[in-house]
Amino acid sequence: MDRRLDPSIRVVWLVSGLIWAVVPLVALVIGWAFGVPGWLLGVLGAIAVVVGVTAITYPLARYRNWAWRLRDDDLVIRHGVVFKLERWIPRTRVQYVDIAGGPIERALGIRTLVVYTAGSGLLSVSIPGLPQAEAESLRAELLAWSVADAPEEPVGSTAEPTRPPDDVGDPW
Amino acid sequence: MTTSHPLPGPDDPGRLHPLTLVAGPIRQLGGWIVPLIIALILGTRSEGAFGGFGFLVLILAGTVASQVIQFLRLRWWVDHDAFHLRTGLLQVENRTVPLDRIHNVDVTEPIFARLLGMAEVRIESAGSSAADVNLRYVAADQALTIRDGLRGLAGAAAPTESEEATPEDRILVHTPTSELLVAGATNNRIGALAVAAAAVVGVLFEAGVDPEALFDVAGDLVRPGVWLVVIVIVAAIVVGWLVSIAESVLRFHDFTLTLHEDEARRTHGLLSRSSGRIPLARVQTVRVEQPFLRRWLHRSTIVADTAGSVSAGISAGTGTVSPIEPDGRVPELVSTMLRRPGTDATGLHPVSRLAIRRAFVRAIVPIVLLAAVPAILFSPWWALVAAGLAIPAWFWARARWAAIGHRLDEDLLVVRSGVFTRRTWFVPTAKVQAVGVRRTPFQRRLGLADLRVESAASADGTVVVIDLELDTAHALAERLSDRSSATAFVSDGV
Secondary structure, eight states: OOBOOOTTHHHHHHHHHHHHHHHHHHHHHHHHHTTOOHHHHHHHHHHHHHHHHHHHHHHHHHHHTOEEEEOSSEEEEEEOSSSEEEEEEEGGGOOEEEEEEOHHHHHHTEEEEEEEOSSTTTOEEEEEEEEHHHHHHHHHHHHOOOTTSOTTSOOOOOSOOSSOOOOOOOOO | OOSSOSSOOTTSOBOOOTTHHHHHHHHHHGGGHHHHHHHHHHHHHOSTTHHHHHHHHHHHHHHHHHHHHHHHHOEEEEOSSEEEEEEOSSSEEEEEEEGGGEEEEEEEOOHHHHHTTEEEEEEEETTOSSOSEEEEEEEHHHHHHHHHHHHHHHTOOOOOOOOSOOTTOEEEEEOOHHHHHHHHHTOHHHHHHHHHHHHHHHHHHHTTOOHHHHHHHHHHHSOHHHHHHHHHHHHHHHHHHHHHHHHHHHHHTTOEEEEETTEEEEEEOSSSOEEEEEEGGGEEEEEEEEEHHHHHTTEEEEEEEEOOBTTTTBOSEEEEEEEEEEGGGHHHHHHHHHTOTTOOOOSOBOOOTHHHHHHHHHHHHHHHHHHHHHHHHTOTTHHHHHHHHHHHHHHHHHHHHHHOEEEEOSSEEEEEEOSSEEEEEEEEGGGEEEEEEEEOHHHHHHTEEEEEEEESSSTTOEEEEEEEEHHHHHHHHHHHHHHHHTSOOOTTOO
16 A cells, blocks of 8 residues: 655645746846846746746646555655656665754654665665654664564564555555 | 663753864865965955955855854764764754664764864764764764764674785686786777777768768868868877777786685786775675677676775775686676676576667657758758668667666576676675666656666666566566565675
8 A cells, every 4th residue: 555745745845846936037027127128028937937837736746646655575665757766675774764854844744754775875765745753653663673683574564654545556 | 781871862962062163164164264264364454355255254154154053953862772863953854873783983083173172973884985973073082982882782893804815815817918908908988989980981981972082072172281180189099099008007917816715805006006805795796897899809897896884994986806807707706706606697688679769769869959950051961961870870779779688586686788888787686775666758658667776886886777668677676675675784794
């Protein structure tokens, strides 16, 4: 069963996307103040509209395409709108875990979980949009495996997170 | 091991030393601090430089401000099973490193920190070549307490290594100089230029243009000065080729790889003698490379990618196993480096034939675009050039497809790809860190996907099999994840 991100992550993505939309808007205003020819203003305006529309619709598409699942042996995630990416991280490969949150995320009560595997800290996988309790519980589960454990024994899953999972009909 | 330890717990977390506010900016600005201060002093006296002065003040203020935030916000503590670190003001980060994942703890004292009575603690997990946790800076004696406390809790032991050569040492590789001449001569850098030149001449020939006539025409139209330039370019290529040969000989002179217990030791070099060690346990992948000229001569280069360790003084990197080796000896050497007898690259499966179409389209689109400009501006005959290039583009796309092969055994993944340089990777499943499947929009339409296998090797750690059928990619990913999770990853073991 796939788990989805918290819907409020769309707000975070929307805000950061809109910051990008400000750039052509500012260019538009400056251009208008300096009496730039009309057709150029039109072009800038069109760019601003395109960027703005993308900034609003892209987070929605991104949210629809984000899913993850913690299985007995590994963590699986999939995301991506244009370029689709799926990743498998065996639980025995998790070295350490970060839970991070910017100001907007923390105001909305969500966090990003970053999972690190071996290799100069560059191999990491992030799951954004996790409610804080869910992030902490996922972290505890991922770190529950220890080197001393016999590798053949499957790591049992603990209590399910509180949000009901959505069935997306994937043959996973 | 006692159950209580003198390290701060969750209720009373540790912080950085206050003098970090002095040492931190010094470290961040580094060598710039002295000229910066001089510039500031001069700036206060001169009026014209106000803008620059303001900018410098901003830099210094920004550095100090970030240090202040770091100092005020950083907390660290140890509980019964992990080391915790919390940093950040706007972006808050909580890092949790389980004690049994801690591979090593180091204390270092950069000079300015030492003068102020402080030290840096670096905590490193398995397979990292950079520290995963940096405490900059704490009081020097507290640093030692942290190191000893964590080492005791983690049970980490320093690896011991013997230095003397024992009679059981086995020479794996000894490269004669004649072979090094071949290595330098078959380096792809020069070969690619020659191939490109030959390809252009070949295409013109195919398109019905006589190269001889072309030179005559060019000679009439163009001033003699240009021919001088052409001669100089040709001479530069030839000289570059000779330099490449000389460089190979000098660098790898008397290359010797010796097996000493579980470590491969190499020495090489004429002017300066280099040596390196490859502990076999640290090998993540073994790579066999064949620039195409070398392939014709049935020779290969063998390279081992290793995970690093700050404590053992080994950086993650790429160690040459053999600069040039006859193909016949490659399986034996790869088997030795992987400690897996009988390893070879036979029986590889191809990927989907749709990969040819995808590669062809990717090659032809830039050709068409590049030909469109002169076709519109000058003459439509340029379209003929594009059409002419389409044929070699298709051959190249097909060669690219034919070069890709993969095989997943119980404990080993073998991947081969590349036209100009053929590469074969050998990745033990025990060294796989994570697996990915990636699809571009074009691949999605064709039902293809790339398989990306990540190991703890350095920059080249990701092995990619492109353009597999989607079901095959998923099946391989599941099997790899399954086999990888069945083993514990301990960078010094396995």
